[in-house]
Amino acid sequence: MNCRDVQKFIYVYLDEEFDKRESLEFETHVAHCAGCRNLVRFEEHFRVRLRNHLRPTTAPDSLRQKICGALDKSQTISEPSRVAALPHRRLNYRSAAWLGGSLAAGLLFTTFGGWQQVANLPESGEGNVAILGAGIGGGFVSANDSFPIPIEQTTDTAITTHQGNPPLDVQGNEDTVQRYLSSKEFPLRPPLVETFETRLLGARVVQFGASPVILYTYDHGGRRISALQYMAPGSFPVDGKLFNHGQHQGYNLVSFGQGESTVTTLVSELPQKELQRLIPGPISR
Amino acid sequence: MGFSFGKFRVGKARTRFEEEALVHMDAIYGSALYLTRNERDAEDLTQETFLKAFRHFDKYEQGTNCRAWLFRIMTNTFLNKTRRPVREMSFLEEVDTHDRDSGASEHSAHLLDPEAGFLSRMFGDQVRQALESLPPDFRTAVVLADLQDFSYKEIADIMDCPVGTVMSRIFRGRRLLQKQLFDYAQQQGVITGSISIESQETKADGAISLSEYRQKKTASHGA
Numbered sequence: 001m002n003c004r005d006v007q008k009f010i011y012v013y014l015d016e017e018f019d020k021r022e023s024l025e026f027e028t029h030v031a032h033c034a035g036c037r038n039l040v041r042f043e044e045h046f047r048v049r050l051r052n053h054l055r056p057t058t059a060p061d062s063l064r065q066k067i068c069g070a071l072d073k074s075q076t077i078s079e080p081s082r083v084a085a086l087p088h089r090r091l092n093y094r095s096a097a098w099l100g101g102s103l104a105a106g107l108l109f110t111t112f113g114g115w116q117q118v119a120n121l122p123e124s125g126e127g128n129v130a131i132l133g134a135g136i137g138g139g140f141v142s143a144n145d146s147f148p149i150p151i152e153q154t155t156d157t158a159i160t161t162h163q164g165n166p167p168l169d170v171q172g173n174e175d176t177v178q179r180y181l182s183s184k185e186f187p188l189r190p191p192l193v194e195t196f197e198t199r200l201l202g203a204r205v206v207q208f209g210a211s212p213v214i215l216y217t218y219d220h221g222g223r224r225i226s227a228l229q230y231m232a233p234g235s236f237p238v239d240g241k242l243f244n245h246g247q248h249q250g251y252n253l254v255s256f257g258q259g260e261s262t263v264t265t266l267v268s269e270l271p272q273k274e275l276q277r278l279i280p281g282p283i284s285r
Numbered sequence: 286m287g288f289s290f291g292k293f294r295v296g297k298a299r300t301r302f303e304e305e306a307l308v309h310m311d312a313i314y315g316s317a318l319y320l321t322r323n324e325r326d327a328e329d330l331t332q333e334t335f336l337k338a339f340r341h342f343d344k345y346e347q348g349t350n351c352r353a354w355l356f357r358i359m360t361n362t363f364l365n366k367t368r369r370p371v372r373e374m375s376f377l378e379e380v381d382t383h384d385r386d387s388g389a390s391e392h393s394a395h396l397l398d399p400e401a402g403f404l405s406r407m408f409g410d411q412v413r414q415a416l417e418s419l420p421p422d423f424r425t426a427v428v429l430a431d432l433q434d435f436s437y438k439e440i441a442d443i444m445d446c447p448v449g450t451v452m453s454r455i456f457r458g459r460r461l462l463q464k465q466l467f468d469y470a471q472q473q474g475v476i477t478g479s480i481s482i483e484s485q486e487t488k489a490d491g492a493i494s495l496s497e498y499r500q501k502k503t504a505s506h507g508a
């Protein structure tokens with residue numbers, strides 16, 4: 001170790017991040033070098049004073065109460081899956097009634113224009129993002145799937161719905177919406193985190209083929225976001241995955257998995273990056 | 286597939302959350318205060334952190350470091366709001382830019398003030414002011430290290446970056462603090478020396494790489 005290394009790694013040493021041998025090398029050099037000794041003495045002193053001045057604070061009681069109040073209203077989902085009830089709502093996949101409904105809904109919602117683009121999206125550089133490739137897509141529409149909506153098809157559904165801006169079944173914040181959905185046997189949790197700039201306006205149950213999709217409408221800094229929440233097709237794990245749709249017809253779309261089996265598609269005029277930032281994802285890697 | 290919103294279950298999660306997460310509220314708020322630089326935003330950030338944490342409490346693995354997990358949520362929330370949305374910069378670009386902007390020197394302030402007169406005149410509000418003037422990434426790294434005493438590895442997990450990046454941020458963060466505090470002291474006439482930091486030789490190379498050092502070490506041992 002030379003003077004330059006000592007300069008460079010001084011904090012690594014002082015923060016005790018060196019291993020034993022490295023510390024020894026560091027100390028050996030310093031023992032024989034007056035200049036480095038002065039530096040170490042100074043930095044040690046500085047570090048101690050800095051730490052002494054960064055005093056811990058106590059959170060105000062009013063804040064504690066506010067947070068506890070908000071937690072009382074918020075429902076935690078600690079057990080298996082927050083959407084496990086959805087499959088019960090599913091109609092018989094092969095029944096004639098379903099086919100009829102599906103065709104009608106298909107006319108309204110479904111075109112398959114979104115397919116190719118999804119598969120060819122440029123990869124995001126982030127490690128925690130998985131782009132759904134065409135390979136997985138093949139498994140989507142098997143008759144055994146509990147929820148026969150290919151994620152790709154939702155591109156058009158999402159855009160049509162967002163453009164149509166249909167009246168909401170229920171208006172209000174997360175609690176109101178969640179209560180409403182529970183009463184309709186959807187024990188679901190709204191997909192985005194409400195903050196002072198992102199507010200939930202309400203929700204609507206939309207039928208997509210045989211399957212219910214929940215449309216949530218959010219306001220984000222004055223701009224509208226539609227969030228369509230539905231069961232992931234098939235049994236591959238979706239949690240923490242990002243299915244990046246990119247831009248379509250002037251809107252930005254992004255889908256992400258949550259819990260064991262829900263996927264949410266966001267559509268808005270917001271820039272893609274901003275949209276992605278709303279995904280409650282710091283914890284999903 | 287059963288599903289239950291049974292009171293028992295919800296109540297249990299809430300109790301667990303209180304015991305494991307809410308006990309860290311002072312730490313989160315205290316750090317949020319340094320990050321956001323004002324009480325209102327610190328309260329908002331604290332509240333947002335705990336609400337997010339509660340909603341995702343099912344993803345938290347019991348018995349792991351809940352404090353670090355909460356800081357990860359808080360740091361991400363804060364940095365996502367603070368980082369310039371214009372264009373993602375790679376780490377090296379980021380360091381370069383900060384260096385150019387801030388004049389961060391590789392040299393310790395003890396060269397400027399060998400008597401270290403300013404150290405004995407470091408006051409709490411000046412330290413706070415200096416810390417608040419740091420770029421968000423550096424500020425966060427210093428707060429996590431010097432206020433919260435997290436290890437480099439923990440900070441890397443919290444900030445979602447390599448350990449080498451943490452080293453650089455702490456290094457440059459602390460050196461920037463020294464420069465700021467030195468300037469304050471000079472303004473107040475505590476230090477009369479006329480050496481300005483600009484006249485000092487500035488850094489020759491970029492990020493701090495311990496692994497590079499270790500590799501070099503191994504190579505020279507092998508030779």
Ligand SMILES: [Zn+2]
Pocket residue numbers: 002003004006029033034035036
């Ligand atoms: Zn030396």
